[in-house]
Amino acid sequence: MKTVDKAMGLLSHFTPTQPEIxxxxxxRLADLDKATTRRILKxxxxxxxxxxxxxxKAYRLGxxxxxxxxxxxxxxxxxAIATQTVDWLCEITHETAHASVAGxxxxxxxxxxxxxxxxxxxxxxxxxxxxxxxxxGIAFLAFNEPDLMEAxxxxxxxxxxxxxxxxxxxxxxxxxxxxxxGFYLNEHGFESDVAGLAMPYFNADGSAAGAIAVxxxxxxxxxxxxxxxxxxxxxASARITTAIGGVLHPNVQKLIx
Amino acid sequence: MKTVDKAMGLLSHFTPTQPEIxxxxxxRLADLDKATTRRILKxxxxxxxxxxxxxxKAYRLGxxxxxxxxxxxxxxxxxAIATQTVDWLCEITHETAHASVAGxxxxxxxxxxxxxxxxxxxxxxxxxxxxxxxxxGIAFLAFNEPDLMEAxxxxxxxxxxxxxxxxxxxxxxxxxxxxxxGFYLNEHGFESDVAGLAMPYFNADGSAAGAIAVxxxxxxxxxxxxxxxxxxxxxASARITTAIGGVLHPNVQKLIx
DNA sequence: ACCCATGGTTCATTATTATCACCATCGGCA
DNA sequence: TGCCGATGGTGATAATAATGAACCATGGGT
Numbered sequence: 001m002k003t004v005d006k007a008m009g010l011l012s013h014f015t016p017t018q019p020e021i022x023x024x025x026x027x028r029l030a031d032l033d034k035a036t037t038r039r040i041l042k043x044x045x046x047x048x049x050x051x052x053x054x055x056x057k058a059y060r061l062g063x064x065x066x067x068x069x070x071x072x073x074x075x076x077x078x079x080a081i082a083t084q085t086v087d088w089l090c091e092i093t094h095e096t097a098h099a100s101v102a103g104x105x106x107x108x109x110x111x112x113x114x115x116x117x118x119x120x121x122x123x124x125x126x127x128x129x130x131x132x133x134x135x136x137g138i139a140f141l142a143f144n145e146p147d148l149m150e151a152x153x154x155x156x157x158x159x160x161x162x163x164x165x166x167x168x169x170x171x172x173x174x175x176x177x178x179x180x181x182g183f184y185l186n187e188h189g190f191e192s193d194v195a196g197l198a199m200p201y202f203n204a205d206g207s208a209a210g211a212i213a214v215x216x217x218x219x220x221x222x223x224x225x226x227x228x229x230x231x232x233x234x235x236a237s238a239r240i241t242t243a244i245g246g247v248l249h250p251n252v253q254k255l256i257x
Numbered sequence: 258m259k260t261v262d263k264a265m266g267l268l269s270h271f272t273p274t275q276p277e278i279x280x281x282x283x284x285r286l287a288d289l290d291k292a293t294t295r296r297i298l299k300x301x302x303x304x305x306x307x308x309x310x311x312x313x314k315a316y317r318l319g320x321x322x323x324x325x326x327x328x329x330x331x332x333x334x335x336x337a338i339a340t341q342t343v344d345w346l347c348e349i350t351h352e353t354a355h356a357s358v359a360g361x362x363x364x365x366x367x368x369x370x371x372x373x374x375x376x377x378x379x380x381x382x383x384x385x386x387x388x389x390x391x392x393x394g395i396a397f398l399a400f401n402e403p404d405l406m407e408a409x410x411x412x413x414x415x416x417x418x419x420x421x422x423x424x425x426x427x428x429x430x431x432x433x434x435x436x437x438x439g440f441y442l443n444e445h446g447f448e449s450d451v452a453g454l455a456m457p458y459f460n461a462d463g464s465a466a467g468a469i470a471v472x473x474x475x476x477x478x479x480x481x482x483x484x485x486x487x488x489x490x491x492x493a494s495a496r497i498t499t500a501i502g503g504v505l506h507p508n509v510q511k512l513i514x
Numbered sequence: 515a516c517c518c519a520t521g522g523t524t525c526a527t528t529a530t531t532a533t534c535a536c537c538a539t540c541g542g543c544a
Numbered sequence: 545t546g547c548c549g550a551t552g553g554t555g556a557t558a559a560t561a562a563t564g565a566a567c568c569a570t571g572g573g574t
Contacts, residue, residue: 001260001264001296001297001299001300001561001562002531002560002561002562003258003260003261003530003531003561003562004260004261004264004297004300004301005300005303005304007258007261007264008300008301008303008304008306009304011304011325012304014325014328015328016328016331016332019328019329019331019332019333020332022551022552023551023552023553024550024551024552025551032532033532033533033534034552034553035531035532035533035534035553035554035555036531036532036533038552038553038554039258039531039532040258040261042258043258043261043262043265044261044265046262046265047262047265047266047268047269047361048359048360048361049265051460053461054460054461054462055461055462057551057552057553060329060332060333061325061328061329061332061333062329063329063335063358063359063360063365063466063467064360064361065322065325065326065329066326066329066330066335066336066358066365066367067358067360067361067365068268068271068318068322068326069322069323069325069326070365070367070382070383071271071272071273071276071318071383072271072276072317072318072319072320072322072323073323074273074276074383075273075276075277075317075318076276076317076318078320078323079323101320101323101324102305102320103305103320103321103324104304104305104321108320108323108324108327110323110327125327126327126328126331203308203311204310204311204312205311205312209320210320258530258531259529259530259531259562260530260531260561260562279520279521280520280521280522281519281520281521282520290563290564290565291521291522291564292522292523292524292562292563292564292565293562293563293564295521295522295523296562296563314520314521314522
């Protein structure tokens with residue numbers, strides 16, 4: 001269904017940093033003809049998924065998403081559960097916690113919480129988490145179809161710090177390790193001086209639906225802290241997984257102790 | 258763009274009361290062929306807008322909406338503003354207040370608040386507000402293209418109470434009155450023994466983006482209360498309108514006094 | 515053991531969509 | 545002033561994509 005793909009592709013170009021896009025620019029971004037872009041936009045407008053700024057003529061996301069997000073949340077209350085769980089995880093570990101779901105080409109943060117103390121890792125909830133450079137991403141890929149990983153590796157693998165791993169084979173190794181261990185510990189991969197420990201949470205079919213993680217300043221990392229965080233993240237994963245009717249993978253289950 | 262219309266049409270069949278739908282049933286609801294439905298669903302799944310329950314094989318809304326709703330809200334924070342304003346409106350009028358945005362075939366509640374007192378009107382936030390039977394709906398139609406009203410009147414006009422007006426011409430009269438007055442007062446239209454007073458809030462192009470309303474038990478309705486509510490709802494409309502960068506219609510403006 | 519529903523797929527037929535060229539308008543700029 | 549290169553937007557034909565009847569396989573109900 002190429003037409004549908006194109007329509008969805010258009011939507012993915014709207015971001016918090018670029019919420020309004022003109023016709024020509026959007027056509028350029030999506031690599032479509034202007035006329036095609038316009039016709040798709042007209043359809044999306046009809047269904048309230050796109051709105052047009054009548055003054056600047058630029059297009060932006062519409063209210064339809066508010067509605068469908070509410071419907072989705074009314075039945076699969078991921079955000080609600082994730083918010084609760086992240087709060088709990090932050091409180092018990094005294095470190096920054098965050099949860100994410102699978103987005104089109106990265107993980108999207110759906111809940112985050114920073115503890116009240118001196119040095120903490122700050123999360124920008126609007127920033128997508130690249131699969132290859134974050135603990136969450138690796139943990140997520142580890143418990144999904146290999147196709148998804150390969151698709152992720154075919155993308156441009158951004159180098160966010162000088163330690164970011166961008167070699168596909170090395171990343172495959174990390175994913176393999178995460179699959180065995182049930183978690184992944186990433187250091188300096190996305191932000192300097194930060195260590196992230198992540199695990200997936202699961203769908204009913206056993207695949208990963210998203211990830212939950214704790215991010216700590218690398219200076220505070222110790223065996224004791226990692227052990228504690230690991231156990232609590234596992235408990236958090238179990239909590240979210242059961243809340244959405246998923247089945248926990250044994251490799252994560254065993255970490256709860 | 259018929260293909261896009263079909264895809265969007267599919268999405269509108271998912272509701273809080275029927276969050277998971279099987280292939281055959283969805284095809285029947287949307288009046289499409291099974292094969293077509295399946296192909297569209299596959300595309301939507303690829304973009305995370307639909308998920309499939311691997312056990313029951315039924316389809317449900319995906320996490321993509323969570324993401325895009327966040328993007329939309331990050332730039333046009335309607336829900337946040339509406340929540341604040343509704344809280345304020347409820348507190349100052351001591352009656353139930355609620356705000357809604359345009360949905361595919363009705364208004365969708367995005368915020369609501371009931372006061373702490375004996376008899377109050379309860380709002381089910383998941384229930385769509387039909388255009389023809391609610392004060393919000395009439396007020397919304399009054400400040401939009403006539404095409405939209407005609408489309409709304411072509412739908413099945415449900416009779417929710419024995420007082421619900423279902424005659425298209427009578428409804429057109431009500432909309433006309435609302436346009437002149439800047440508000441609409443509806444009694445017993447959607448729920449028995451309830452009076453609703455609603456006004457639209459506006460987009461930058463001057464069209465209605467949604468509605469804000471106060472619902473009170475009919476027994477409490479008095480000229481004084483209506484006058485007070487009218488002024489405060491107008492103020493609330495102004496607040497939301499300016500917050501989203503819209504332009505207030507003079508007929509609503511004049512009600513603030 | 516049968517029936518009828520479901521989910522899912524295939525391929526010849528058919529309808530939809532892409533493309534390019536075009537127009538009108540706007541804001542800079544000399 | 546007039547020109548340039550953007551922009552948003554549109555229409556007719558060529559090229560492509562979507563359709564749907566018929567077809568499995570499966571599973572629950574009588």
